[in-house]
Structure formats: C-alpha cells, structure tokens
Amino acid sequence: MTRLLISLIAGALFGLGLAVAQMTNPLKVLSFLDVAGDWDPSLAFVMGAAVSITLVAFRWLLRRPAPWCGDRFHLPTLVHLDRRLLMGATLFGIGWGLTGYCPGPALATVLSGNQEAWLFVPAMLVGGVLHRWTDKR
Template sequence: MHLIISLLSGILFGLGLAVAQMTNPLKVQAFLDMAGDWDPSLAFVMGGAVMVTLLGFRFILKRQGPAWGDSFHFPKLTRIDRRLITGAALFGIGWGLTGYCPGPALSSMLTGNTEVWLFVPAMLVGGAVQRWQDRRRT
C-alpha cells in the first residue's frame, strides 16, 4: 500500500508541476529574470504551495503519526551554516542557468525535451560527488 500511495503522490506532484509550467525552463527563467522581461506567474504557484503546506501541516501535525508510515520525518539539522549557504547558492545558480530543479527535471524526462537528458545525469553525478565528499569527511 505504501508504494501505491508513493506512486500516486509522485504522479500528482508531477502533474501539478506540468500544469503550473514549472517543467518549462523558459518559463522558470522568465520568472527568475527580474531585471528583464519578468513573468511573475510562478510566484502564484509557489504562494499556493506555501498556503497548502501551512494549512496541511496545521492539521496533520496534530495527529499521533502519519496515516501511511511509522513516524513523521523532520530535519535533524536546524542551524544555518556555510555548507547550507553554499548548497543553496549552487542550487540557485544551477536553477537560474538551466531553468530546472530536480522535481521538474524528472517530470520532464518523458516530454521529448532532449536537454533534460543532459541535466538529469549531471544532477545525479553532482549528488554522488556530494555523498562521496560527505563520506570522506567522516
């Protein structure tokens, strides 16, 4: 049952990204280009997501646990440090240059957009390098 719920959640998330045009890198870059021909429409998408999250968390976190799981999973690290700032900056630079972030990139894999087939492997290699560096530090 857990796998079915995960699959349905992923499909719903991907459809939402597609309907909101978050999978269109030109639309995302137009949103990020505040000095040029700025397209503010994705701000409404993000605002809607924040509102749903705020309302949903208000009700869900009153429960003893999730409906399909053993416990809620919260971040263990809560401080802002150099690694967090560096990672956020790299993410933002990559998002601005390509118009893709991980969710929309994966959702775009079947759309026929060939450039996403270059982005996703590069993203996976970047994640693997980061995990390798983390193991070397410990």
C-alpha cells in the same frame, strides 16, 4: 502495496501539478527569475499557493502521532544556517538560474523527450553521488 500505491499517486499528482503550472518549461522558469528583464510573475502565484497549502496541511498532519505510511515523521533537525547549507543553496540557485530546472521539474520532464532534461538529470544524479561520496569522507 498500499505504500507503493500512495507513492505512485503522490508522485503523479506532483508531476501533473508541475506540468499544469508550467514549471517543467525552463523558459517559463527563467522568465520568472529574470526580475530585471522581461519578468513573468505568474510562478509567484504557484509558489504562494504551494506555501499556503503546505502551511495548512503541515499543521493538520503533524497533529497525528505518525504519518499514514510510516512509523514516525522525519523532520529536519538543523536549527541554524551553516556553511554547507548556504553553499548548497547557492549551488542550487546557480544551477536553477542557468538551466531553468530544479530536480522535481527536471525528473517530470525526462519522459517528454526534452534533450536538455536528458543532459541535466544525469548531471544532477552525478552531483548527488559526489555529495554522498564527499560527505562520507
């Protein structure tokens, strides 16, 4: 029960942060990505704050023997760039640049009634299923 409550609080805090930072607004995100046009640099401050907090928090949290709600930390083991990682990052960037959505903000936007999010999220889920299906083959 504690684990579910912590997950709920963390998810709600993440969604609230996305909404306050206006990352759930695809036009705001597209304005940030349009460096050659009418660029809006405000999301760079959001990213800077997120990276700064993460750098401090990870150093502090990784000193613990295990996470609060788990038996061990699940950290990435990949230490080099491979073709799959680069292709995935490219597809992610293309999708983000075309729609203004990435997975977290898209999920946070679904309940707002935004019709674009209702199209994007199922397409994102289908992409995830296709990835799992092709990865197993």
